[in-house]
Amino acid sequence: MNMRNLKLLIEYDGTKYSGWQVQNRPKARKTIQGEIEKALKKILHKKAKLIGAGRTDAGVHAKGYIANFKTINNIASVSLQKALNSLLPKDIVIHRVCEVPLRFHSRFDAKSKIYRYSVAKRSFPLAIGRDYIYYFPFKLDVDAMKRGAKYLIGRHDFSSFGSSSSDKKDPHCTIFKLDIKSTNQKIVFDVEADYFLYRMVRNIIGTLLEVGRGKITASGIKKILSSKDRCRAGPTVPAKGLSLIKVKY
Amino acid sequence: MNMRNLKLLIEYDGTKYSGWQVQNRPKARKTIQGEIEKALKKILHKKAKLIGAGRTDAGVHAKGYIANFKTINNIASVSLQKALNSLLPKDIVIHRVCEVPLRFHSRFDAKSKIYRYSVAKRSFPLAIGRDYIYYFPFKLDVDAMKRGAKYLIGRHDFSSFGSSSSDKKDPHCTIFKLDIKSTNQKIVFDVEADYFLYRMVRNIIGTLLEVGRGKITASGIKKILSSKDRCRAGPTVPAKGLSLIKVKY
Numbered sequence: 001m002n003m004r005n006l007k008l009l010i011e012y013d014g015t016k017y018s019g020w021q022v023q024n025r026p027k028a029r030k031t032i033q034g035e036i037e038k039a040l041k042k043i044l045h046k047k048a049k050l051i052g053a054g055r056t057d058a059g060v061h062a063k064g065y066i067a068n069f070k071t072i073n074n075i076a077s078v079s080l081q082k083a084l085n086s087l088l089p090k091d092i093v094i095h096r097v098c099e100v101p102l103r104f105h106s107r108f109d110a111k112s113k114i115y116r117y118s119v120a121k122r123s124f125p126l127a128i129g130r131d132y133i134y135y136f137p138f139k140l141d142v143d144a145m146k147r148g149a150k151y152l153i154g155r156h157d158f159s160s161f162g163s164s165s166s167d168k169k170d171p172h173c174t175i176f177k178l179d180i181k182s183t184n185q186k187i188v189f190d191v192e193a194d195y196f197l198y199r200m201v202r203n204i205i206g207t208l209l210e211v212g213r214g215k216i217t218a219s220g221i222k223k224i225l226s227s228k229d230r231c232r233a234g235p236t237v238p239a240k241g242l243s244l245i246k247v248k249y
Numbered sequence: 250m251n252m253r254n255l256k257l258l259i260e261y262d263g264t265k266y267s268g269w270q271v272q273n274r275p276k277a278r279k280t281i282q283g284e285i286e287k288a289l290k291k292i293l294h295k296k297a298k299l300i301g302a303g304r305t306d307a308g309v310h311a312k313g314y315i316a317n318f319k320t321i322n323n324i325a326s327v328s329l330q331k332a333l334n335s336l337l338p339k340d341i342v343i344h345r346v347c348e349v350p351l352r353f354h355s356r357f358d359a360k361s362k363i364y365r366y367s368v369a370k371r372s373f374p375l376a377i378g379r380d381y382i383y384y385f386p387f388k389l390d391v392d393a394m395k396r397g398a399k400y401l402i403g404r405h406d407f408s409s410f411g412s413s414s415s416d417k418k419d420p421h422c423t424i425f426k427l428d429i430k431s432t433n434q435k436i437v438f439d440v441e442a443d444y445f446l447y448r449m450v451r452n453i454i455g456t457l458l459e460v461g462r463g464k465i466t467a468s469g470i471k472k473i474l475s476s477k478d479r480c481r482a483g484p485t486v487p488a489k490g491l492s493l494i495k496v497k498y
Contacts, residue, residue, distance in 0.1 A: 011376045061377055085373055093376040124334055127260045127342040128310055128492070132377060243377070 010065040013091035039087040059239030134241030140212035147218035148211040159228035162197035207234035259314040262340035288336040308488030383490030389461035396467035397460040408477035411446035456483035
């Protein structure tokens with residue numbers, strides 16, 4: 001029996017989870033990784049260790065999360081997908097299972113990740129879809145946010161947008177894209193980077209929203225970035241508006 | 250103190266509710282009307298009786314439900330909206346409160362209602378947004394559904410699409426519009442009629458989906474309609490895909 005490396009494309013509603021990664025502590029809350037590993041054990045009759053593309057925080061969603069695991073089981077990819085979807089809770093769905101070369105590693109091989117943050121354009125909360133979008137009750141200047149966002153593109157020290165509990169030594173990341181699209185209903189921020197510091201997307205969006213409502217100028221973003229001081233940036237926006245859209249390899 | 254008539258524009262996520270209407274029976278489940286009347290009593294210090302635009306079933310949502318009530322309280326409309334939104338559970342939101350003429354009646358004065366039914370285009374379930382869309386795992390011929398839908402436009406006896414438990418004597422309704430829009434992600438059905446029999450939208454969509462997957466021909470819809478026999482139509486699709494979009498007056 002040969003060793004196989006299986007890659008999973010995963011969608012999840014993170015509302016009820018403590019993020020992707022299994023927590024090794026007493027009374028740990030449920031995690032996406034934990035739920036899928038539990039289902040895999042039932043199917044494969046053996047413990048499988050999932051390697052995920054990275055951590056996601058409690059309450060953050062994913063439409064295109066990638067994880068892989070190695071197994072000597074010869075179950076067909078489609079059968080494994082169906083078996084997982086029938087065992088998993090309704091808020092975790094496997095889009096695809098495929099066999100990849102043994103050297104493939106979901107985290108180390110990732111070239112970039114795209115996160116999307118959604119903000120509802122209205123002056124009162126939402127009932128429908130309230131777990132997937134952040135309602136920000138102030139009028140927003142989208143052009144000012146777009147001007148501010150430009151300062152963040154490229155390779156920078158993002159210490160101002162990291163969090164104190166970040167365990168990453170090097171605070172340098174490269175943002176390839178930071179698109180802001182505004183429709184009648186909502187404003188959507190798409191951020192693509194090679195790496196993200198802890199809570200970096202939510203801190204960036206929180207700061208851009210301060211630009212949007214006029215509390216920080218667009219060029220203020222440049223100063224905040226170069227200050228490398230988390231205290232100068234805006235607040236961390238809620239997890240529920242954030243979704244991991246795609247991992248690029 | 251003068252009597253006032255206040256109209257509410259209401260959005261709700263019906264997932265956890267037994268529909269709009271208060272149920273007068275022991276161990277009755279929560280209803281949208283019940284929750285809003287409870288909040289109104291706290292604000293007005295007096296029981297208020299809400300008149301709704303019509304019943305919605307358990308699990309059905311609304312983006313534009315209309316209800317009205319009479320009061321001698323002189324609270325400002327905006328203050329009432331804010332007070333209601335702060336007291337109501339997160340799955341019920343008041344969009345607007347406005348004063349209307351005393352003769353206005355949410356149900357009797359309604360000229361038509363627009364319902365929307367959403368079907369996900371994919372071969373496996375959804376995690377994100379799963380409470381708001383129905384996943385139908387078969388490939389659908391949208392053109393055939395559009396041809397079938399044409400037979401339903403106009404004034405007809407809709408007994409074939411009613412339900413046995415319907416308490417409506419006259420099964421005639423007029424469908425003004427039945428639009429089907431298909432995108433990459435989903436198929437959306439918009440149905441506007443002057444009146445709907447019990448579960449009529451869900452029975453119509455269930456039948457059109459059978460046309461879409463080739464189990465019933467488009468012209469079969471004409472035969473089903475004229476048979477006035479519920480047994481000949483398709484199944485009732487789940488409530489979660491349905492939302493009351495607008496009530497026209």
